[in-house]
Every structure is written in structure tokens, then in C-alpha cells.
Amino acid sequence: MKIFSKEQIYEGDALTAKKQNISSTDLMERAGIQIFNWLHMRMHGAQVPIHIFCGIGNNGGDGLVIARHLITHGYNVKTYIVNYSTSRSKDFLINYDRIKNTTKDWPILLNEESELPQIEERDIIVDAIFGIGLNRPVANWVVNIFDHFRATKAFVLSVDIPSGLQTDAVPTSPNNVVNAGYTLSFQSPKLVFFLPETAKYTVQWEVLDIGIDPEFLYTTPTEADLIGKNEVLTIYKPREKYSHKGTFGHALIIGGSYGKIGAINLAGRGALSAGAGKVTAFTPKCGYIPLQGAFPELMLITDKDEEKLTEINFDIDANVIAFGVGAGTDNASIDAFEAFLKTNKKPLVIDADGINMLAKRESLLKLLPERQTILTPHPKELERLIGTWKDDFDKLQKTKAFSKNHKCIVVIKGANTITVAEDKLYVNVTGNPGLATAGTGDVLTGMIAGMIAQGYDLLSATVFAIYLHGKSADLLVDELGYQSFIATHVVEGIPLAYLDLFKKPEQPQVEEEDDGEQD
Structure with missing residues (x-):
């Protein structure tokens, strides 16, 4: 709309x-x-x-x-x-x-x-x-x-x-x-x-x-479009009978640090549940045992360092790379990120500490692949990127200017998450306060990467994933409540959100009038 x-x-x-x-x-x-x-x-x-x-x-x-x-x-x-x-x-x-x-x-x-x-x-x-x-x-x-x-x-x-x-x-x-x-x-x-x-x-x-x-x-x-079920249904790509896991792409998720390996777990589950054929994680060595034990569907590559990212080397040909969840902002990790950006040619989804790294070392912004980058900041991370704003309209103008200048998509996360693609705004209708809890952003990062892996263009992948992410919470919150809703529940609700796309609205039942006759 x-x-x-x-x-x-x-x-x-x-x-x-x-x-x-x-x-x-x-x-x-x-x-x-x-x-x-x-x-x-x-x-x-x-x-x-x-x-x-x-x-x-x-x-x-x-x-x-x-x-x-x-x-x-x-x-x-x-x-x-x-x-x-x-x-x-x-x-x-x-x-x-x-x-x-x-x-x-x-x-x-x-x-x-x-x-x-x-x-x-x-x-x-x-x-x-x-x-x-x-x-x-x-x-x-x-x-x-x-x-x-x-x-x-x-x-x-x-x-x-x-x-x-x-x-x-x-x-x-x-x-x-x-x-x-x-x-x-x-x-x-x-x-x-x-x-x-x-x-x-x-x-x-x-x-x-x-x-x-x-x-x-x-x-x-128009400057802005509202994204609801009807809009994402036009984006959805049905699956063919003779497809296989290779058909739906390979997502690589880079991040994690000592004490923050759970972020990789959540992002990886988000990517697979969104439909990626394969997902590999690249983490410090401390992520190997917990991820292999808790997440059997995830493939894993580790850094040589035990606790943080220091050198990002891998020999897989992923379709998309998500970077930053749980990565920390150690100088060695920022150096590794910079070296990675100088050689990367793949689409990027950057979240959390990846965004904080960009804010700490602004020269990295010039290394982002043009029109192949999505940034998904929460409000404080966005402020580190674009500076303070006086009100919501000023925030939108500054975000649009940033998106145009760096030729990237920026996701303003919130009650009505807004995707900014240069001069255009896409306003999401799904979601509720249950999503205001740690880790839900990690799931979204993985979901966006999972959509890109399947072949969706970056903008379609972003608005579709955001819709499903919010719809998952909407479908489960009546059962779980706002306060008890956690990021893992978002992953559990993604299948329901997909199924809901094709659920027909319930028709109101009309009671027949009693004509007074008996059978």
C-alpha cells in the first residue's frame, strides 16, 4: 500500500x-x-x-x-x-x-x-x-x-x-x-x-x-510504501518439486566472541528457518563446541584465536555473508573486518558490532560493496552511524542521506521497522513489543541473509524477512505474552509466518433465522 x-x-x-x-x-x-x-x-x-x-x-x-x-x-x-x-x-x-x-x-x-x-x-x-x-x-x-x-x-x-x-x-x-x-x-x-x-x-x-x-x-x-501480507505475497518465490539444498543457496555468518556465541546460534537458525539451503558460521574457536553440540544443522569454520575474530579466512563460496553479531569491537577484530572488506565481493548484511566497527573506523564505509550492503542497526547503533537527530523526520532525512551517500540499504528497527533504500521508505506493519528482547535482531540478520541466499534481491529479501520476523511474533504472542517472549520464539514462529501467507481470511458465520418449523 x-x-x-x-x-x-x-x-x-x-x-x-x-x-x-x-x-x-x-x-x-x-x-x-x-x-x-x-x-x-x-x-x-x-x-x-x-x-x-x-x-x-x-x-x-x-x-x-x-x-x-x-x-x-x-x-x-x-x-x-x-x-x-x-x-x-x-x-x-x-x-x-x-x-x-x-x-x-x-x-x-x-x-x-x-x-x-x-x-x-x-x-x-x-x-x-x-x-x-x-x-x-x-x-x-x-x-x-x-x-x-x-x-x-x-x-x-x-x-x-x-x-x-x-x-x-x-x-x-x-x-x-x-x-x-x-x-x-x-x-x-x-x-x-x-x-x-x-x-x-x-x-x-x-x-x-x-x-x-x-x-x-x-x-x-510515493516516498513511502506500507509492507503487509499483500505486498510480500508478490515477492514470494514458490519452490519447485525437483529443487535441492543447493538451489536455495549458502549463507555465511561471521561473528561471535567469548561469551557471545549465542548470537551466531540465533542468526544461523534465522537463516535456515527463512529458507537458506546451507548455513556456515565463522567464529572464534570458543564457538566450536557449543555450536556443534547445540546446532547440528550448522556448518562451522573457526578463527585461529580462541576468544575473538583476528583473521577471517574461509574457502567456501557463499551467496551472501552476514557479519557482526556478537563479534565485539576489539581492534584486532576491526583489523580483520577491514582486511575482509578489501577482498569481499559478496552481498553483505551487517549488524550489531559490525555496525559499531563502521562507526569506530569510518574509513571502512568506503569499502562496503555498493548496492550490495544492508545495515540493520538498533537506534543507538544508528545514532553512531548518522549522528543525533532532533526528531523522527530528521532521523529519516539523515538516514536517507546516509543510504544515498554509501549506496546501501539501512533498516531502522523499531515498532514499525522502516527499510530505507536511498530516497524510498518501506514501512513494516507486523511486530509487537514482545520483540523488544535480546537476540531478536540477530535472528533478523540471519533471516535477511537466508532470503538473499535463496535468490531474493537485497531489497525484497529485507522487507520480506522483516515482515516474517514481525509476523512470527504476532502469531505467538497471544500464547506466550510480551514479557516471556524471547528470540528463540521468533525462530519457532517463522514456519507459522510462512504458512499464514496463504491462509484465507476467516469468513464471518451468519446465523440462520429460526423459521419456527421443526424437523
Whole structure:
């Protein structure tokens, strides 16, 4: 799914109105009806008080459409106009007149001096005050309305985006944004739904199709794409009957040090479970006995040193090499890494201490194979690579610049892991807090290497592995819980994540009405 920018959304609206020979007011009506339908399907006429707060722009116009249809269907509706400016959009004014012609209970005008309405916890608030066009600070008296929403503890449904949240900036204060229980976003989710500093303003979101021109949706390139099941299914390569282990490639994992051999174990299991035909590890000598005893499927080569990497020599022809998990950052190990990089021609997945080595000796960055390198840092490792950032948008810009400069893929790990490939972002939808535990990143490194070994290109391998990694946790967390989830569980869930790709959604069962006849 594409994540369109604010400017692209405006462009799509205008193009749709022109190509479908409709007015912008007609398009607003279509959007408002979609939200009304969403509410109507869930409420079935229930007389819970619904308080609809409308701004005086197009988002407020959407709110007026919703209010009008709820009123005509007999719902208990109170409509308010948050009068934060003297200017009004044309479509807002049209829908303001329409609602006045629909009901004798005209919308209540709220100004800075107005007393805020009483709202009970069982009520519903529809937030249609500000939309994606907001580009200025919210007035203090409007922030007081947001505070009032929070104080009531009522359920808040935001129209398109929580009011006060901009599409391309982090709020200066958390009080300046509505906290939505649910956001219904028109045609496309917003990038701010997936960033750590802004995702917290909506608990859940859903996209509503409002009939934007299909050609525009399909052909317009976007800065960001959302990666879910439908997207990875187009990447998946089915296996042929007469394939063998050589068909699915050989992954080499280099790393480990005294006390950190477990990282190699996890990465190796990740690579094999993701589908690599063969996996070999290169570790210090201290890794030989524990890995041979605990991991019979893994082949092993060791360094001459007992405790750390000092000289990386091997005579296998691997399809991909993963480096860094558990390696430590001893100077001798960095020297060995540098010597390895000077001769390596294979695709690289670099994680953990491999990234720390790059940060400690920046000259190594010039030795990375162009467009054949994937870096998978956690937040602190990323900071060592690109420097500090002021907010999530600054982090994305600096990561994109780093990716372009070094011609590599960078994975920003987190609640919604983002893969950065130069100017393009790929936002993952799977995963949960259970993954916030030691070793899950090692498993992911192995999984990415395992996908590349099978013949997936680097970008496809990265986004596919990240999806499966998160889906594994999603499928097991209900049974295991967040707190008890460990990295080994990710490996155990990879087969389930693969199987889930082809699982059909369960159809809701419709109970047959009793006609009163007996058999």
C-alpha cells in the first residue's frame, strides 16, 4: 500500500474531481458518507450521544456531512463548530447550509469564551477540527478543547488524521494533538501513524476508499510504501518439486566472541528457518563446541584465536555473508573486518558490532560493496552511524542521506521497522513489543541473509524477512505474552509466518433465522 504525501493527496483529489466530472463538494460528500457508513454498521441506531466537533476547513466540512447523515438516520447528535478563524472553505460553507436545512438543532458555535459542552465517558466524540492541511500552531483555547476530550475519557474517532497532528512535523507538545482511539484515513494511511513520536496519537487506524482515481493511485510513485501480507505475497518465490539444498543457496555468518556465541546460534537458525539451503558460521574457536553440540544443522569454520575474530579466512563460496553479531569491537577484530572488506565481493548484511566497527573506523564505509550492503542497526547503533537527530523526520532525512551517500540499504528497527533504500521508505506493519528482547535482531540478520541466499534481491529479501520476523511474533504472542517472549520464539514462529501467507481470511458465520418449523 502506498503512503501518499499531503501534496499528493491534494493532487489526487483534484485529478479525481476532474476525471470523474464531479465537484470537490461531491468528493467531500463521498468521504463523509464512508465514515457515516463505518459508524452506522457498528452502532445500528444506538442512541449513544455523538458529539461532532468540526473545524471551518475541509476537515470540518467532512464532519458536517457525517453529522447530517447521522441526524437523518435518527442518531442522537450534537454538532459544534470550532471557530478558530474568520476564513471558511467553500465546501465547509456548502455543507453548513445543508445541515441547517436538515435539522432545527443547528451547530453550536464555539469561540474562545465559550463554555465547553458536557460529555460523558460513554459518549462518542468525532474529531473533525483540523485535517492534513494544518501547518501552524494550534491556538491555546483550541488545545483546551483537546484537553476536554481527554478529561471526559470518551471514545474519540478522528476524521483522516487526529486534529493538531501535521503530516510532516512532530508536535511541539503532546497536549497540542487529539488522542484518537481510532482514525479513519481517506484512501491512504499517513506516515505519522508509524513514527515513534507521532504514532501514539491514534490507537488504531483504518483506510477508507473514497474512490480516488485508480490510475493516479497505481502510477504515482510515493516516498513511502506500507509492507503487509499483500505486498510480500508478490515477492514470494514458490519452490519447485525437483529443487535441492543447493538451489536455495549458502549463507555465511561471521561473528561471535567469548561469551557471545549465542548470537551466531540465533542468526544461523534465522537463516535456515527463512529458507537458506546451507548455513556456515565463522567464529572464534570458543564457538566450536557449543555450536556443534547445540546446532547440528550448522556448518562451522573457526578463527585461529580462541576468544575473538583476528583473521577471517574461509574457502567456501557463499551467496551472501552476514557479519557482526556478537563479534565485539576489539581492534584486532576491526583489523580483520577491514582486511575482509578489501577482498569481499559478496552481498553483505551487517549488524550489531559490525555496525559499531563502521562507526569506530569510518574509513571502512568506503569499502562496503555498493548496492550490495544492508545495515540493520538498533537506534543507538544508528545514532553512531548518522549522528543525533532532533526528531523522527530528521532521523529519516539523515538516514536517507546516509543510504544515498554509501549506496546501501539501512533498516531502522523499531515498532514499525522502516527499510530505507536511498530516497524510498518501506514501512513494516507486523511486530509487537514482545520483540523488544535480546537476540531478536540477530535472528533478523540471519533471516535477511537466508532470503538473499535463496535468490531474493537485497531489497525484497529485507522487507520480506522483516515482515516474517514481525509476523512470527504476532502469531505467538497471544500464547506466550510480551514479557516471556524471547528470540528463540521468533525462530519457532517463522514456519507459522510462512504458512499464514496463504491462509484465507476467516469468513464471518451468519446465523440462520429460526423459521419456527421443526424437523
